[in-house]
Amino acid sequence: MSLKLFATCTPGLEEVLEQEVAALGYSPKQGRGGVEVMVASLKDVMIMNLHLRTASRVLLHLFDIDLPNKQSIYHAICERDWRPFFRDLPTMAIDVPFSSHPEFTNSLYVAQLAKDAMCDQLRKATGERPSVDTKAPQVQFSIIVDEEKASVSFDTSLEPLGKRGYRTESVEAPLKESLAAALLMLAGYTPEVILLDPCCGGGTFLIEAGLIATNTAPGLLRKTFGFLRHPDFQDEEWQQVRQQAFAAVRGFPHGKIFGFEKDPKSYRLLLRSIARAGLMGEIEVFHTDFRDGKLPAVPNFIITNPPFGVRLGEAKRWEPLYRSLGTLMKRGTQKPAVGAVLTGSTPLAKEIGLKPKKKIPVSHGGLDCTFCIYDLF
Ligand SMILES: C[S@@+](CC[C@H](N)C(=O)[O-])C[C@H]1O[C@@H](n2cnc3c(N)ncnc32)[C@H](O)[C@@H]1O
Numbered sequence: 274m275s276l277k278l279f280a281t282c283t284p285g286l287e288e289v290l291e292q293e294v295a296a297l298g299y300s301p302k303q304g305r306g307g308v309e310v311m312v313a314s315l316k317d318v319m320i321m322n323l324h325l326r327t328a329s330r331v332l333l334h335l336f337d338i339d340l341p342n343k344q345s346i347y348h349a350i351c352e353r354d355w356r357p358f359f360r361d362l363p364t365m366a367i368d369v370p371f372s373s374h375p376e377f378t379n380s381l382y383v384a385q386l387a388k389d390a391m392c393d394q395l396r397k398a399t400g401e402r403p404s405v406d407t408k409a410p411q412v413q414f415s416i417i418v419d420e421e422k423a424s425v426s427f428d429t430s431l432e433p434l435g436k437r438g439y440r441t442e443s444v445e446a447p448l449k450e451s452l453a454a455a456l457l458m459l460a461g462y463t464p465e466v467i468l469l470d471p472c473c474g475g476g477t478f479l480i481e482a483g484l485i486a487t488n489t490a491p492g493l494l495r496k497t498f499g500f501l502r503h504p505d506f507q508d509e510e511w512q513q514v515r516q517q518a519f520a521a522v523r524g525f526p527h528g529k530i531f532g533f534e535k536d537p538k539s540y541r542l543l544l545r546s547i548a549r550a551g552l553m554g555e556i557e558v559f560h561t562d563f564r565d566g567k568l569p570a571v572p573n574f575i576i577t578n579p580p581f582g583v584r585l586g587e588a589k590r591w592e593p594l595y596r597s598l599g600t601l602m603k604r605g606t607q608k609p610a611v612g613a614v615l616t617g618s619t620p621l622a623k624e625i626g627l628k629p630k631k632k633i634p635v636s637h638g639g640l641d642c643t644f645c646i647y648d649l650f
Contacts, residue, residue, distance in 0.1 A: 277334040278318065279426065281307040281370070282327055285635055286455045290327045293458075297324060306371070315505050318429050319514045322500060323492040326454035326481070329433045332415050332426035333503075341423035342376060343386065346416075350390035350425070356398055357504035358427070363411030365391070365403045368428065372418040387416055387425075412502050431499035437484075438494035439550035440475060442542050448578055448615070450491070452637060453477040457485065459633060460576055460613035460646050464526045469572035471563035471601060472579045472594075473532030476543040476556070482530050482576075483552040490518040494549070525555045529570050532556070533563035564597050573610040575602055581618040583640065588618045595624035602627060602649055612647035619643065 280301075282290040287303045294301040294308055297320065301308040307328070312318065321331050338349040359365075367387045369380035377383045391414075392402040403412075413428040435451035457478060462468065464486035470478045484491055492498070493515070500506055534540045540560045547556050559566045579598060582588040595616075602612040602625070616622050617640045622629075629645035636642070 276312050276314070276318065278310050278312055278321065278429075279304065279307050279332045279334065280310065280321060280325060280328040281330045281332065283329065283449070283452055283455070283636060285633065286327055286452070286459075289455045289458050290325070293325055293327055294321070297321065315500060315503060315507075316510050316514060318500050318503075319498075319511055322430055322434065322498050323490045323514060323518055325434060326485070326491050327451050327458065328430075329435060329451055330415075330428055330430040331434075333429050333500075335414075335425045335427055338423040338425070340421070341374065341418055346383070346386055346418075346423055347390045349423075350387055351394050353394065354398070355391050355395055358412055358502065359395055359399075359403055360504075362401060362403050363502060364406035364409075365412045365414070366405060366407045366410035367391075368413055368415045370415060370417060374418045374420050374423075377418050383416055383418055383423075387414070413499060427499065427503065429498065429500040429503065432495070432497055434492065436495070437491050437550075438496070439480060440477075440542075440546045441549070442545070447475045448477040448637065450477055450481060452635070454481045454485070454491070456613065456615060456635070456644055457482055457576065459644065460574070460611055462574065462576070463528075465528045466574035466611075467529045467570050467572045467607070468531070468574045468576065469568070470532040470577045471575065471598065472577050473534050473543065473558065474536075474539050474578070476532060476534075476546055476558065478576050478578070479530050479532045479556050479558070480546060480550045480552060483525075483547075483550065483555050486528060486530070487525055487552070487555065488521050488523045489551075490521070493518055529572075530556045531569055531572075532558050533561060533566050534558060535560070535562045563601070568605065571605070571607040573607040574613075575606065575610070576613040578615040578637075579621075581616045581621050583617065588621050591618075591621055592624050595621045596626065599625035599627055602647060606649055608650055610649040612649055613644065614647075615642055615644045617642040 301310040367384040396402040415426045435449045631646040633644040
């Protein structure tokens with residue numbers, strides 16, 4: 274058996290994902306918004322879902338519809354037997370992440386068409402049809418449409434893989450876990466460094482670094498995956514994949530991970546997330562302004578996502594903070610060191626007073642941001 278997968282990620286981060294998939298022993302090919310990879314079995318699907326830190330979803334390709342139009346999409350989907358995916362009548366949804374076809378500029382229309390075709394086939398075959406639940410479906414399919422073809426896939430992740438399970442309450446302006454992992458990798462994080470996030474908020478950088486340092490598979494806390502409802506799913510195989518991942522978790526190496534957070538609510542949530550991630554002894558956090566706090570060690574890796582003021586005129590307020598960050602990077606680090614700042618404001622980035630060696634455009638929370646990486650000598 275050979276399965277074609279498409280692992281999706283935040284656009285712009287395809288290269289990091291490609292490296293991650295290759296490091297798991299596969300041969301990925303970069304595409305738009307993700308990487309394509311051929312694998313041998315559903316076990317590989319489980320491995321990718323459990324281990325990939327930077328992917329959003331792993332889609333399992335089912336079939337293509339050439340030169341799609343309303344009739345051809347409906348008929349091609351109606352012709353398939355969908356019963357194996359719907360044995361106990363789970364709720365379902367169709368996701369249309371991308372449509373660039375003049376007839377289907379409205380992705381909801383494609384989703385509706387595909388859902389009707391699938392439900393009509395099921396009703397004809399079984400007398401029953403599944404209910405649609407777009408918020409928390411139990412089974413999800415994905416359709417990507419362009420003028421040449423429509424590609425239909427089974428979503429083996431279901432919930433985005435960024436939802437690791439350690440953060441249950443929402444903090445203000447949280448960073449997606451998969452994005453934080455990708456940014457750590459882009460900045461060259463290794464477990465030996467002394468890492469500081471001076472404005473750590475919900476602690477996503479700290480926790481993701483902790484998971485990398487302890488070789489903890491990011492999906493180990495998750496309960497839900499789409500592949501659990503694939504017709505070929507075997508629980509024994511899945512338990513084996515999980516057991517191997519548990520066995521690979523190692524103690525914390527020589528490095529250090531610590532952060533500062535001055536907001537009381539964020540600090541409380543931060544402590545809870547660290548505990549849930551099982552990293553209480555590995556990550557140190559201080560409830561204070563980083564400018565007033567005493568550093569427990571001199572860092573050589575600073576990574577942070579400071580506030581930047583989304584509304585017009587708000588950025589001015591944060592200028593002193595960015596200048597302090599610049600001072601911290603220049604004078605408060607053990608050289609050679611790395612600095613890395615994700616911000617949505619170019620003028621504020623300039624206040625840091627250092628020239629980035631790399632500027633990477635990143636979409637964060639629907640905003641165009643820049644990830645600046647500094648070499649500190
Ligand atoms: C954009 S949020 C960071 C989000 C974080 N990356 C996450 O994953 O949740 C910025 C955080 O910096 C904190 N902050 C702002 N100024 C600070 C300072 N001087 N010292 C410590 N924390 C600060 C804010 O309270 C806020 O929680």
